[in-house]
Amino acid sequence: MTLVKIAPTDSQRPTLKTLAQETGLAIATVSRALKNAPDIGEDTKRRVREAAERLGYRPNRAGVRLRTGKTNVIALVLSTETDVMNHTSRLIYSIAAALRSTAYHLVVMPFFSDQDPMEPVRYLVETESADGVVLNQTQPDDPRIRYMASRGFPFATHGRTDMALQHPYFDFDNAAFSRLGVRALIKRGRKRLFLLPPPMAHNYARHMIAGFTEEAALQGLQIEIASGIDSDATASRIEEAMRARFCAPHAPDGLLVGSTTAAMAAVSAAEQSGLRIGGDFDLVAKEAIRFLHRFRPEIIVVHEDVNRAGAFLAHALTAAIEGRAPEHGQFLDTPTTTESNPD
Amino acid sequence: MTLVKIAPTDSQRPTLKTLAQETGLAIATVSRALKNAPDIGEDTKRRVREAAERLGYRPNRAGVRLRTGKTNVIALVLSTETDVMNHTSRLIYSIAAALRSTAYHLVVMPFFSDQDPMEPVRYLVETESADGVVLNQTQPDDPRIRYMASRGFPFATHGRTDMALQHPYFDFDNAAFSRLGVRALIKRGRKRLFLLPPPMAHNYARHMIAGFTEEAALQGLQIEIASGIDSDATASRIEEAMRARFCAPHAPDGLLVGSTTAAMAAVSAAEQSGLRIGGDFDLVAKEAIRFLHRFRPEIIVVHEDVNRAGAFLAHALTAAIEGRAPEHGQFLDTPTTTESNPD
DNA sequence: GACGCAGCCTATATCGTTATAGATTTTTCA
DNA sequence: TGAAAAATCTATAACGATATAGGCTGCGTC
Numbered sequence: 001m002t003l004v005k006i007a008p009t010d011s012q013r014p015t016l017k018t019l020a021q022e023t024g025l026a027i028a029t030v031s032r033a034l035k036n037a038p039d040i041g042e043d044t045k046r047r048v049r050e051a052a053e054r055l056g057y058r059p060n061r062a063g064v065r066l067r068t069g070k071t072n073v074i075a076l077v078l079s080t081e082t083d084v085m086n087h088t089s090r091l092i093y094s095i096a097a098a099l100r101s102t103a104y105h106l107v108v109m110p111f112f113s114d115q116d117p118m119e120p121v122r123y124l125v126e127t128e129s130a131d132g133v134v135l136n137q138t139q140p141d142d143p144r145i146r147y148m149a150s151r152g153f154p155f156a157t158h159g160r161t162d163m164a165l166q167h168p169y170f171d172f173d174n175a176a177f178s179r180l181g182v183r184a185l186i187k188r189g190r191k192r193l194f195l196l197p198p199p200m201a202h203n204y205a206r207h208m209i210a211g212f213t214e215e216a217a218l219q220g221l222q223i224e225i226a227s228g229i230d231s232d233a234t235a236s237r238i239e240e241a242m243r244a245r246f247c248a249p250h251a252p253d254g255l256l257v258g259s260t261t262a263a264m265a266a267v268s269a270a271e272q273s274g275l276r277i278g279g280d281f282d283l284v285a286k287e288a289i290r291f292l293h294r295f296r297p298e299i300i301v302v303h304e305d306v307n308r309a310g311a312f313l314a315h316a317l318t319a320a321i322e323g324r325a326p327e328h329g330q331f332l333d334t335p336t337t338t339e340s341n342p343d
Numbered sequence: 344m345t346l347v348k349i350a351p352t353d354s355q356r357p358t359l360k361t362l363a364q365e366t367g368l369a370i371a372t373v374s375r376a377l378k379n380a381p382d383i384g385e386d387t388k389r390r391v392r393e394a395a396e397r398l399g400y401r402p403n404r405a406g407v408r409l410r411t412g413k414t415n416v417i418a419l420v421l422s423t424e425t426d427v428m429n430h431t432s433r434l435i436y437s438i439a440a441a442l443r444s445t446a447y448h449l450v451v452m453p454f455f456s457d458q459d460p461m462e463p464v465r466y467l468v469e470t471e472s473a474d475g476v477v478l479n480q481t482q483p484d485d486p487r488i489r490y491m492a493s494r495g496f497p498f499a500t501h502g503r504t505d506m507a508l509q510h511p512y513f514d515f516d517n518a519a520f521s522r523l524g525v526r527a528l529i530k531r532g533r534k535r536l537f538l539l540p541p542p543m544a545h546n547y548a549r550h551m552i553a554g555f556t557e558e559a560a561l562q563g564l565q566i567e568i569a570s571g572i573d574s575d576a577t578a579s580r581i582e583e584a585m586r587a588r589f590c591a592p593h594a595p596d597g598l599l600v601g602s603t604t605a606a607m608a609a610v611s612a613a614e615q616s617g618l619r620i621g622g623d624f625d626l627v628a629k630e631a632i633r634f635l636h637r638f639r640p641e642i643i644v645v646h647e648d649v650n651r652a653g654a655f656l657a658h659a660l661t662a663a664i665e666g667r668a669p670e671h672g673q674f675l676d677t678p679t680t681t682e683s684n685p686d
Numbered sequence: 687g688a689c690g691c692a693g694c695c696t697a698t699a700t701c702g703t704t705a706t707a708g709a710t711t712t713t714t715c716a
Numbered sequence: 717t718g719a720a721a722a723a724t725c726t727a728t729a730a731c732g733a734t735a736t737a738g739g740c741t742g743c744g745t746c
Contacts, residue, residue: 013469015702026726031704041724058470062408063702066731071405089432096453105472107448110439126356127401129448235637264637294578294607295638358732369696374734384694406732409701 014055022051074099074317075107075130077120077144079137087136087288087306091158094310095134102318104131118143125153132317134158138169140203156317158309159204160332168316168326170309173334174204174258174286175211177302181256181284182215184300184338188282190254193223194245196238196266198258199230208258224252231262238262242269253281260287267296284338293339301339308333357398365394417442417660418450418473420463420487422480430479430631430649434501437653438477445661447474461486468496475660477501481512483546499660501652502547503675511659511669513652516677517547517601517629518554520645524599524627525558527643527681531625533597536566537588539581539609541601542573551601567595574605581605585612596624603630610639627681636682644682651676 020027025044033040033048051057065071076095078088096106107130109120121144124130131154135144138159148155149165156168178195185193195212198205209225216223229241238261245251246269257263263285267277275281278298285292285299288306292299312331319326355361363370368391376383376391394400408414419438421431439449450473452463464487467473474497478487481502491498492508499511521538528536538555541548552568559566572584581604588594589612600606606628610620618624621641628635628642631649635642655674662669 013471016704017702027702028704028727029725031702032725035704039724044724060409060702061470061472062405062414063731064704065405066403066409066701066733067703067705069731089435092432092435092451093453096451097455100453100455105450105452108435108439108451109448110436110443112440112443126399127404128356129404264634268637291607294611359734360732370732371697371734372695374732375695378734382694387694403732406701407734409703409731410733410735412701 014052014057015060016057018055019048019051019057022055023047069128071129071131072103072105073107073130074104074132074134074314075109075120075124076134077109077111077124077136079111079113079117087158087304090288090306091136091310094307095314098311098314099318104318118147121147125151132156132321134313134317138203139201140206142203154317154321156313156320158313159202161203166329168313168320168329170312170316170331170333172204172286172304172309173332174208175214176334176336177258177286177304178208178211178256179215180302180335180338181300182212182219182221182254184284185254185256185282186219186221188254190282191221192250192252193221193254193256194226194252195223196226196229196231196242196255196257196262199232205230205258212256231258235261235265235268238265239269239272242266243272246270246273246275251275251281255281255283257283257285260285260289260291263287263292263299264295267299302335302337303339304335305333357395357400358403359400361398362391362394362400365398366390412471414472414474415446415448416450416473417447417475417477417657418452418463418467419477420452420454420467420479422454422456422460430501430647433631433649434479434653437650438657441654441657442661447661461490464490468494475499475664477656477660481546482544483549485546497660497664499656499663501656502545504546509672511656511663511672513655513659513674513676515547515629515647515652516675517551518557519677519679520601520629520647521551521554521599522558523645523678523681524643525555525562525564525597527627528597528599528625529562529564531597533625534564535593535595536564536597536599537569537595538566539569539572539574539585539598539600539605542575548573548601555599574601578604578608578611581608582612582615585609586615589613589616589618594618594624598624598626600626600628603628603632603634606630606635606642607638610642645678645680646682647678648676 016027016030019030023030025048029040029044030048033045034052036045061072074095076092092108099106111117111120121133124133125148133148133153133155134157135155136158138145138157138161140162142161142163145155145157145161145163145165149167158170160169160171182193193216195209197209213223226241229238242265255266257266263283266283270277270281277283277296283299284302286302286304288304290303292301316326316329359370359373362373366373368387372383372387373391376388377395379388404415417438419435435451442449454460454463464476467476468491476491476496476498477500478498479501481488481500481504483505485504485506488498488500488504488506488508492510501513503512503514525536536559538552540551556566569584572581585608598609600609606626609626613620613624620626620639626642627645629645629647631647633646635644659669659672
């Protein structure tokens with residue numbers, strides 16, 4: 001087969017030199033005019049801008065980057081290995097969408113469980129391959145964040161930490177989610193509540209657990225928190241674990257789970273054990289997409305808007321990079337309603 | 344003789360200049376040594392490589408890009424607006440994963456329905472912001488592909504076209520999917536087959552329809568193809584359309600759909616109409632993730648491996664960029680088995 | 687011993703941009 | 717009127733890499 005080859009670089013893409021020739025000015029003048037420098041005359045600026053417009057001038061990113069160090073790149077560092085249908089794709093998409101009208105490109109850097117989580121971050125900082133980084137799945141004490149902060153490298157995170165550091169973040173209020181869920185379950189008369197939490201390494205797992213235990217204590221309820229399994233495990237592992245739990249004594253009648261996959265697996269397990277949702281038990285699930293209602297309309301759903309997170313993080317990070325004070329540097333998205341079909 | 348030097352101001356990352364000072368060679372020599380040029384002595388090369396290794400030298404991407412035009416970027420142009428849980432995130436992820444061990448970064452460029460599909464492609468080619476592009480959702484006659492081919496710009500596509508052009512692609516054999524599905528439905532005694540196809544603008548919709556009609560004709564069956572609705576529509580719109588169809592005369596008893604969302608919506612609609620899957624009708628669905636079996640185990644699933652597509656496209660494209668002949672430039676992934684629980 | 691010829695290395699220009707210092711013109715004002 | 721002060725603009729040198737042309741050895745050959 002014939003291979004597609006790189007085109008000979010005889011492209012007529014205009015540079016500052018082209019504009020200089022066109023306007024009869026020096027390259028430096030053209031550069032400064034486009035930057036709206038104070039020591040360039042108004043009509044010169046107009047003339048230059050007009051020529052730039054007419055020729056479709058776009059600054060060469062490599063030139064800018066080499067000279068100034070500015071990459072015009074935002075890097076998104078993701079651990080997407082376990083992701084099936086939750087946050088990841090929405091986050092990528094919403095960040096890229098928010099960057100569409102800016103000069104920034106989005107670079108996606110996945111990292112893998114066989115790898116030091118520091119590696120991508122270190123690479124980005126050391127090689128100065130990005131102007132800023134977005135991280136997700138923050139840990140209570142996160143070495144990646146510690147590193148970037150110590151290097152003064154701009155970043156924003158999806159999720160908070162317990163570290164005493166001020167940086168842009170967007171977090172879903174998982175404690176509020178738990179409280180909301182517990183109250184919804186209580187309203188349906190559920191008494192034996194059960195939480196399937198995210199992996200404890202992630203900070204938001206602690207928030208979810210805290211909200212769960214607090215609210216249950218307030219209502220004087222006994223609770224149980226799954227151990228040895230988390231909501232990021234594979235569906236079949238969750239199914240197995242939940243089946244075992246349902247068959248054991250004092251099976252729970254009110255479930256709280258943090259992901260779509262976990263919800264599906266839990267319902268499967270329950271039904272295999274002869275339990276009916278809405279009858280024998282109820283389930284509250286958090287999901288980033290709107291899916292579970294189509295699976296079992298009886299599921300009580302709390303929606304997490306990841307699109308909003310991406311847009312927020314993109315804005316906050318670019319603001320931080322450019323030294324603009326972001327309107328709101330940090331945001332806690334507190335859910336207030338559950339979505340469920342009335343019975 | 345040579346003194347062991349302390350790395351000068353270790354905050355600065357090493358450049359060719361650093362290596363030149365370190366080895367006592369000229370910058371050009373260092374550059375050529377690292378490129379393994381034939382006119383550099385063996386022990387000089389060794390000395391340079393050792394110094395590069397020791398100081399952790401990594402070429403500055405901006406410098407390379409400015410001088411050579413090589414960006415070391417692969418751009419993925421995506422229309423992800425309708426995507427909820429199908430290909431997109433897997434594609435991003437698998438391409439990024441395959442590029443991990445290379446010098447390439449993955450840049451994600453989404454595009455929107457309010458936008459000319461040519462815009463991102465034109466931007467990339469004109470500004471030379473990438474060494475190659477991956478496209479998905481190919482059309483039978485795709486102007487984006489025509490454009491890139493005419494400019495000699497390297498690209499690879501997820502999906503084929505009907506154009507007489509040789510370029511790297513990975514495609515799922517949707518005609519084979521249809522044939523497989525039709526046979527599975529016939530085996531279950533279904534007689535009134537119904538296809539909910541993808542949008543006709545996408546080339547693979549035609550393959551799916553062709554396989555469907557061919558196999559049905561071979562078996563002497565009557566068929567029906569949904570019109571006015573496609574499998575990329577929102578779940579609620581699909582649900583509505585299918586509900587209407589189920590209530591009308593001669594309701595189908597064998598369904599073939601091309602996406603997870605469509606399958607869920609179709610089952611919902613059927614059940615709302617009092618029809619039971621496995622009893623009153625059967626459903627064959629194609630999905631990129633393994634989800635539907637947890638929804639309704641009765642669904643007959645054909646799995647499409649998007650991870651494989653991403654890995655393939657990444658390899659084929661980098662090979663094309665670098666002028667290496669790819670082992671296999673084009674690949675048609677033909678499904679051979681359905682996944683269903685035995686009844 | 688001069689010539690040619692590998693073999694190995696270096697000097698220089700260049701990609702497109704911007705920071706800096708300096709050059710030129712115009713204006714201001716004593 | 718002339719000198720200082722603005723107001724504009726330009727020349728130059730980088731940023732880090734590589735392509736190109738050329739320079740310096742030392743060796744073999746006649």
